[in-house]
Amino acid sequence: MDRPEIWLSFDPDLQLFLTSARRGERTAVRTDGASTLGHVVESLGVPLTEAGALFADGRRVDESHVPAHGELISVRAVQRPQRFAAPVSFLLDVHLGTLARRLRLLGVDAAYENPDIGDAALAARSAAEGRIMLSRDRGLLRRRELFAGAYVYSHRPAEQLRDVLSRFAPPLAPWSRCTTCNGTLRSVAKTSVQDQLQDGAERSYDAFAQCTACGQAYWRGAHHASLDAIVADAVREFGTPELTPRA
Structure with missing residues (x-):
């Protein structure tokens, strides 16, 4: 039997994670018939930390959904602000030192690892301390043991700060x-x-x-x-x- 073919439509904010050939209104993907929607989305380059609501033929599904042949999948971006039950705190990797200092300047709890301790140790600390991992490393953000994670979209510290504040709305205590x-x-x-x-x-x-x-x-x-x-x-x-x- 032929492998199932599905169609995926990604929110404009997620297009940057896709290869140029897959950008646009929708893209066709052949699956193995057993992989979850979460696996398919990540295989195309989109970290699940950045995927918000998922829909299959208009009905809401979660990342464990196994897409069927012919389904049209819609992948939305994370809704902002992204809410958590407890006050948010962050963990930043070695490449985000300036962002860490600016968050601290505003009174936001921002742990920072320098030198680099490796993805496994970062993910373990995120899980142990309930910290949201901030990174530009998509591989790190795919680690299942993370408490939570977020891709930092810009290289510029001022834009990075606005991105994090708009996404998580942490209380400010400068x-x-x-x-x-x-x-x-x-x-x-x-x-x-x-x-x-x-x-x-x-x-x-x-x-x-x-x-x-x-x-x-x-x-x-x-x-x-x-x-x-x-x-x-x-x-x-x-x-x-x-x-x-x-x-």
Whole structure:
């Protein structure tokens, strides 16, 4: 018997994962008659982390559905914002260090692995800590042990940040996390961090914060204007921040 042929239609946002020959209104695929829809979708290059609702001939199905000959499959993109039962936290791979720092600047829990510890260890940490894996590595996002995952679509940090904030809508608490280690910050007296201050900072500033995990000191230095702009843009577009002490 001939292998079943099915037709797949992908949301425009998912077209980038397909080969150029398969982009367009729909594409025909021969299956083995036993593979699940999830397997078929991923075999075409689309990570299931990016696939939202799935439909077969207009009826809603899940990734375990085994497509039958002639079925028209519709693969939608993930609906935004993507909701989770508990507050979201993230794990970023070695290539997303700038994004990790910007998320931390906004008070978002963002763990970051540098140097690279390998896909298996990243997936295991995601599962153990209930963190959403953020990556541009499609292979990593296909690992079944992940708690959850998301493909980061852009190479540019500003666009990466907007992508993550629009997709997951995490609560923002600017200036509450250490951009170096992800620990929480607390307000401290100048004398507590005197050994980390240069003469100019000691003379010019009176408000300081310190990471409760690594001890890094923070104050409003010359670079603060650019960080303020990142925070202001994010808050303006994605919501009112929680009230937190700022350095």
